[in-house]
């Protein structure tokens with residue numbers, strides 16, 4: 001996740017750089033997909049969720065064991081996600097236990113439609129540090145995108161119920177070619193509703209997101225969206241407005257932002273921002289981020305469902321994460337063994353090579369260039385002989401895609 005507002009703040013109030021990545025010992029933020037069940041059917045859903053009970057999900061006791069293990073590991077943050085986490089039969093028991101265990105940061109990622117009545121009161125009582133609610137466009141578009149009429153109104157109601165109870169709430173918006181023009185509307189909605197954080201997510205080619213990868217935003221449209229976000233973010237910083245802006249799933253956003261800083265501020269300020277961005281290091285799959293899926297399988301992040309490190313049903317997460325898995329070891333290398341444009345890029349210390357799953361889906365190679373990078377070769381110091389990059393072809397069925405060669 002790229003914290004745009006936080007790095008922008010460096011232009012106003014510079015702070016010393018804290019190096020986060022050492023030779024080891026980085027504890028991950030764990031995103032736990034507690035269930036695959038969900039009452040919506042979103043076009044970008046990486047878990048391909050549906051409103052049915054999927055077999056093999058963790059039992060109550062197994063899930064309680066996961067919480068104990070994660071707490072002992074002293075992870076910096078636990079994000080309860082799904083499917084729709086509130087669809088899990090024992091969600092509130094697990095959330096209560098997580099609160100009792102005193103995780104440093106406990107967040108909920110939800111479609112918002114179930115945040116009514118007793119449920120939202122319980123969420124408030126549990127004192128979640130943050131609740132992220134997804135809205136993917138204005139009214140009917142959101143309902144079409146998320147597969148249920150009325151989902152927009154219900155999610156907005158959920159946001160209002162959270163705000164009423166003093167819960168820090170974020171709006172999550174996935175940008176596609178069809179929804180890009182609604183970005184300003186989404187930001188206006190945040191301002192009008194007093195939303196604390198806006199999360200712009202880029203499309204990842206996983207689950208239904210892969211089936212709809214042909215809907216991904218054209219590079220010129222992504223750049224325009226980033227211009228909007230940077231402008232709105234800078235306006236908020238200058239006027240001490242509280243809305244925090246972050247982006248996810250395209251770490252080239254940090255490079256694009258750095259270019260904006262270089263063009264509009266002093267060399268000294270640009271160097272300060274670049275040092276902070278390099279200390280962050282871009283994509284953090286397998287290092288600062290981990291995923292446990294509904295079946296208990298551990299992955300380098302939420303989109304890596306095709307690569308499993310092990311299963312918490314038989315081995316504790318801590319043991320899997322600190323073991324000798326070769327893909328985790330390679331993801332933790334800096335620089336990563338990137339190829340193509342990413343391998344040649346002079347900003348890979350900032351970006352970390354972006355979202356490897358997009359490279360994998362389109363080429364079969366997890367170290368190929370990320371096709372969603374919208375920086376030009378010239379902007380990131382890539383020799384022209386490398387070419388313009390991998391082209392994203394619309395999904396025509398798995399058998400038409402290259403076979404995945406992880407290692």
Ligand code: SF4
Pocket residue numbers: 251252255341342343345346347348351352353354369370373374375380
């Ligand atoms: S070329 Fe690759 S490493 Fe460089 S900014 Fe783009 S995605 Fe990041």
